[in-house]
Amino acid sequence: MAMNPEHDAPAGHDEARRTFLKQSSLLTALAFVPAPVVDAAAANLDEKVAGAIEKVPLKLEVNGKKYKLAVEPRTTLLDLLREELNLTGTKKGCDYGQCGACTVHVDGQRVNSCLSFAVMHDGRKVTTIEGLADGDKLHPMQEAFVKHDGFQCGYCTPGQIMSAVACVREGHAGSDAEIREYMSGNICRCGAYSNIVAAIQEVKNGGQKV
Amino acid sequence: MKAQDKQIGAPMNRVDGHLKVTGAAKYSAEYELPNIAYAVLVGSTIARGRITSIDAKAAEKAPGVLAVISHFNSPKVPGFDTAGKDPSQPATAGGPIKIFKDDKIRFNDQPIAVVVADSWERARFAARLVKAQYAPEKHKTNLEASASEAFLPTAAKKNPKHPMNDYQRGQADAYKTGAIKLESEYVIPTEVHHPMELQAITAHWEAPDRLTIYDKTQGTMATRRDFAREWNLPEENVKVIATFVGGAFGNALHSWPHESAAIIAAKVVNRPVKLMLTREQMFTMVGYRPYTWQKLGMSATPDGKITAITHESIGQTSTYEEFTESTLAQTRMMYQSPNVTTRYRLAALDIGSPIWMRGPGEATGAFALESAMDEMAFMLNLDPLEFRLRNYTDKDPENGKPWSTKFLKECYQLGAERVGWNKRQLKPGSLRDGEWLIGYGMGVGTFGAHRGAATVGAQLLPDGTVLLQCATTDIGPGTGTAMTQIAADALGIDPKRIRFELGNSSFPKAGTQGGSSTVNSVGPATQEACLALKDKLRTLAGAGNAAFASAKKEDVTLADGYLTLSSNAAAKVSYADLIKQGGDKAVTVEAKPGGEGQKYSMYSFSVHFAEVRVHELTGEVRVSKLVSCADAGTIINEKTAGNQMKGGAVGGIGMALMEAAHIDDRFGRYVTKDFADYHVPVHADSPDVQVAFVNQPDPHVNALGTKGIGEIATIGVAPAIANAVFNATGKRVRELPITPDKLI
Amino acid sequence: MNQFQYVRPSKAQAAIEAVAKDANATFIAGGTNLVDLMKRGIATPQKLVDINRLPLTKIERENNGLRIGALALNSAVADDKQVREKQPLLALALNAGASAQLRNMATVGGNMLQRTRCAYFYDLTMPCNKREPGTGCGALEGINRMHAIFGFSDKCIAVHPSDMSVALVALDATVLVTGPKGERRIPFADFHRLPGDTPEKDTNLERGELITAVDVPDGPFTKHVHYQKVRERASYAFALLSVAAALDIENNTIKAARLAMGGVAHKPWRLTAAEQSLVGKPATEETFRQAAAVAMQGAKAFKHNAYKLKLAPNTIIQALKTAAAA
DSSP states (O other), X not given: OOEEETTTOOOXXXXXXXXXXXXXXXXXXXXXXXTTOSOHXXXXXXXXXXXXXXXXXXXXXXXXXXXXXXXXXXXXXXXXXXXXXXXXXXXXXXSSSSSOTTEEEETTEEEEGGGSBGGGGTTOEEEOGGGTSBTTBOOHHXXXXXXXXXXXXXXXXXXXXXXXXXXXXXXXOSSHHHHHHHTTTSOOTTOOHHHHHHHHHHHHHHTOOO | OXXXXXXTBOOOOOTTHHHHHHTOOOOTTOOOOTTXXXXXXXXXXXXXXXXXXXXXXXXXXXXXXXXXXXXXXXXXXXXGGSTTOOOOSSOSSBXXXXXXXXXXXXXXXXXXXXXXXXXXXXXXXHHHHOEEEEEEOOOOOOHXXXXXXXXXXXXXXXXXXXXXXXXXXXXXXXXXXXXXXXXXXXXXXXXXXXXXXXXEEXXXXXXXXXXXXXXXXXXXXXXXXXHHHHTTOOGGGEEEEOSOOOOOTTXXXXXXXXXXXXXXXXXXXXXXXXXEOOHHHHHHSSOOBOOEEEEEEEEEOTXXXXXXXXXXXXXXXXXXBOOOOOTTHHHHHXXXXXXXXXXXXXXXESSOXXXXXXXXXXXXXXXXXXXXXXXXXXXXXXXHHHHHHHTOXXXXXXXXXXBSOOOHHHHHHHHHHHHXXXXXXXXXXXXXXXXXXXXXXXXXXXXXXXXXXXXXXXXXXXXXXEEEEOSOOXXXXXXXXXXXXXXXXXXXXXXXXXXXXXXXXXXXOXXXXXXXXXXXXXXXXXXXXXXHHHHHHHHHHHTTOHHHHTSOGGGEEEOSSXXXXXXXXXXXXXHHXXXXXXXXXXXXXXXXXXXXXXXXXXXXXXXXXXXXXXXXXXXXXXXXXXXXXXXXXXXXXXXXXXXXXXXXXXXXXXXXXXXXXXXXXXXXXXXXXXXXXXXXXXXGGOOOOEEEEOOOOOTTTOTTOBOOOTTTTTTTHXXXXXXXXXXXXXXXXXXXXXOGGGTX | OOOOEEEOOSSHHHHHHXXXXXXXXXXXXXXXXXXXXHHXXXXXXXXXXXXXXXXXXXXXXXXXXXXXXXXXXXXXXXXXXXXXXXXXXXXXXXXXXXXHHHHTTOBHHXXXXXXXXXXXXXXXXXXXXXXXXXXXXXXXXXXXXXXXXXXXXXXXXXXXXXXXXXXXXXXXXEEEEEETTEEEEEEHHHHBOOOTTOTTOOXXXXXXXXXXXXXXXXXXXXXXXXXXXXXXXXXXXOOSEEEEEEEEEETTEEEEEEEEEESSSSSOEEOHHHHHHHTTSBSSHHHHHHHHHHHTTTOOOOSSOXXXXXXXXXXXXXHHHHHHHO
């Protein structure tokens, strides 16, 4: 899958497609086919052809950085982040929207990145755990998780933190009970729930901008 | 923090906290390697039988596919043929599945092929195109139906001294003739560890005879040994990296078929291969807490003295490995009873092998024992806490040895106060808040204070910081943090100047992180390595400085920039000078347990008190208070240890109220496949768990005084909740989990 | 997952045409169920028509009621001021479903179109008439503790998993759809189907028909409402069963009542007879008990779900009690 930050290099989808145009003799036949209408597997296509026709262009802003990508429509936002953009802070815990480890913000709203295709987010802004801190300065929620030991193994932690930030922003952190209900989409198998609630309470009551 | 402040006991923040909250911590599927390929397993769709054919043509032709490997075309794994060298850790008989070696199916979803492609999407798609034909055989997946075939574990048959043998003190089954007696059967269903990180491995053959794997494992050394054996390689040619492990709870104590599959795949495609299980696959091929049937008989005198206990259990295992666990251990040593009989049996089913799950067998056994204690207390019209006190043991009744330390009474007191035990009524159903019935219950847990050998390397770096290394892992308890604190005290320096590296089989060796033994084992090694380093530096400094030459190692202080003596502040040697002087500034020290275990019975203890609310119409149970008190010896870090206790308590809530993996026996296949079917506790299920430690050092386990926390955090929680449900409703649920259908 | 073509028309008509003319095409909105089904190979569309950016997200006053756009997010509806004022039962039901994240993705139309969570439907190797007509019903003689007690057939005993739909059927909502043949309005109670001989069809939507909005008429149910959901953990779980209850009470006499259950049938299960039994009676536990008995007429259980025969009336009573006290 081709991937380049827009300001780095020009080899996004269009570029990849041009390269492929030059190379492939099969192209004439396929040029009129809107990508990716052909099932490359079924059509027995050669690898380069298959690769090119299976992808569609996608523009995404992730953690303030603009990307121009070519992706298969079946690539989820989660797999795109982890495998193509190497933003592995966003975790895969179930892949079915049943654990919350993959929680990111899309246009400011918390969502399960495993349950949507990346192409559906064309033109949108995504924030992952890697984009939460202000440079070296941790986000208050990150600080609070460290202070209250709101994790053990750390695997659900990015999702918990992204969800916790949203929980406070949404105004759903009014009481311990409300926090627990609105954080229930994030499973922590280590069971650090009490400490996570304490961390969220501290941030909420601390009055810092989240 | 001042250097002289004692770090042991301080609630220090985790040393890896920053990495975990920023997403920078790398787990085993997150390493960037050049030209990486992706592997997806294809599972069998029958529970028992043979594969007659595999049609991989469509998959092989699919875009991006690099290989489809099955027993028809897998390269030979040399270790699979070496007799008696099976990489079997828990097995006392048989051995693990040798993947892609033959056509035999031993459980449903057993991996029959692996598809390797250049992206997840392509590998997953192609995996669906692989079609297999089978010659199925009749399978067995129901424990109760196989109970009549249950057998004594082979290891016990072979060795009369094996702890899985039948146990008897006093008269056998004496409870049957007791004046006041009970006999109850208990069932715990199959429970699955389900760490949040899906089991994953990245396998990289760096050379034809050199393998590096980034793996989810609780023991880098054990994993290295297993795969070195599989490939007939010297152990030093295999490197296992597990810097961060996204939870495990026991399911990474064994090497599993998917790991072998990834290594084979990497060999075939000659590229690094990443393999991550799906959540469905986490049910079928990486272990579980086995379905267990138990029967407990107990008799007591009217004044509340237990006269006899008989505890029998049948646990599930696979057809190819005999998995055993200490389900009956607590019954033999917890209460004063002149007559105790235990009988442990296994039933072999066509399901993948179980593996120890947090608290393991002891948590299963404690559900029966601690429920029965509550039942007997009720029969005797006694407060269950009082009943336990009347049967308290001041020495180990199983072997007559003194306890190394036992502060369980102190735990009882702490917990009873905090939960408000005095509100508890003897008569069930006495307390309510609207439609919610309120009840209180308690459950006791214990687990051996195990310690093994461990080695830690320590070295002074030119910048005056100290680097410590050990092959141990940290699956979540905060091992690196605790070791940093221990080292800080031993070295007398600020913990910020210490780096403890772990999770790498190339580091000095340590056992697996399991059985609550890590701090007990690695802690003393860390302490001793630091003291040895100080002595080594003193000796080096002594070459040019008489004060150091004659000083004791305890006297040496590693100040900021120089070495000094606490007895003689004028004595100074700068690190720069030490470095200039040359010579090795590193030590590697092994610490081993002595003969303490011969003299003492060494256990951690816990008690859990639960307040529950049960809705009288809907049967829903909410744990409104949970207080866990532990006698776990010295607490190295109250913050992380407290967190571990809370986590164990939450695990106990899951065990008590919701966790159960169900198999449709007609197909021999799980119908619970994900977190929508298999419920684990969410935020809303957890009260603000309260934790109290006695925090008294045990002088016999090790010099630090630790005894271990991980297991006792869970053992006894489920019966505490079940007992509280009885106190609230008068309904005794003996088959977990306590779901609403059982209470209405 | 199979490959598919992805299109994102900017006009509803284009989206409708794209699906209408292609038997292998389907709409995708929030994706919270469809993506899951595609990952497991249960849904294998060849073309996805992304409707997320169609202008169907508004919640507005219309004909003495609320018109809720089909693409309004579950979280947006639950938090909407008008919804909370006029139809608090709907907000309660929405917030009882899924998680905060999923409610930020799931749409009103998509929520209605959720497919069953029956384990046999979800496993390609097991029999399921809904997934693969003619293969049999795995749950009938299998593990059926989550399954239906009303309206099932020997072909299928699955239940519909939506919470929102339970409230909407109770509130007499109407589904607005636009299709190749134009627009039509489907009463909510007729939107979902019973399994009968065609369990593969969950709803009465025809190919290419796009849900554009749901109309919820104003009613007196602004105060005495409750959504009681019983599940195996405190949150983020599908219902064992659920009850939507709405009462209009004056001087402790019930003037009007609405009652529906979830988790008991292949569709959200409106309890009209029980509603009628409530009207004119005092809002007492005895009245609620009688209504629960009426509601349970015709219920039948299977091997593992007999508990629902008791849990259902109990939950109805609890829901009515809580609604009355609200």
